[in-house]
Amino acid sequence: MGKMKFISHGKKLNRLGSCHEGNRDIINGSGLMSLVGISxxxxxxxxxxxxxxxxxxxxxxFHLPVGEMFVTLDDVSSLLQLSILGQLCDMEEVDFEESRRAIVELLGVDGGRAGAELHAAQGAKVRLSWLREIYA
Structure with a gap:
């Protein structure tokens, strides 16, 4: 079976901006950097x-006129050229202040607003709805 190549023709997702320098090593290490340019x-x-x-x-x-279609993990791996073996990335626990600093630095959010969201999300995390508000 042949490989699929993704081409964006310059139609990149510009609303979020380019990949932040602080995230570049993490994304490279995960093998997902190729996805950054195809949104x-x-x-x-x-x-x-x-x-x-x-x-x-x-x-x-999916129930299609030609029959039922499943998207398998192997399909995702083949289409996106992602490894499905091993751990995607190393995760380490972060505390409230580390999380707040990361949000301020990597997302460019005011420290007070970042702290308020961390309290609302009850931990060193943010809610998807909050991220949508920021980037809407």
């Missing part, structure tokens, strides 16, 4: 809605 800032709404309508959560599959 699009437009979506084919009709195609996306078609797939959403045909997805069945009970079986985690």
């Amino acid at each position: 699009y800032d437009y979506v084919d709404r009709d195609l996306l809605l078609t797939f959403v309508e045909r997805f069945h959560f009970e079986t985690s599959s």
Whole structure:
């Protein structure tokens, strides 16, 4: 089976900005750097809605006119050229202050706002809804 190559044709996701220098080593180490350049800032709404309508959560599959389709871990590995073996990246515990500093430095968020979110999320983490508010 042939390999698929992703080409963005210059349609990168510009809303989030470029990869922050502090994250570059982590992303390189995870093998995900190739994905940074293939994000699009437009979506084919009709195609996306078609797939959403045909997805069945009970079986985690798509029901298409030609039959049922499953997306396997091997499919993801082949299409995105990602390794599915081993640990993706090393995780280390961070405390509240380390987390707040990282948010300020890497996301460019005010320290007070970062601290308030960490308290709201009840730990050294942030909520997805909060990230969406920042980048909306």
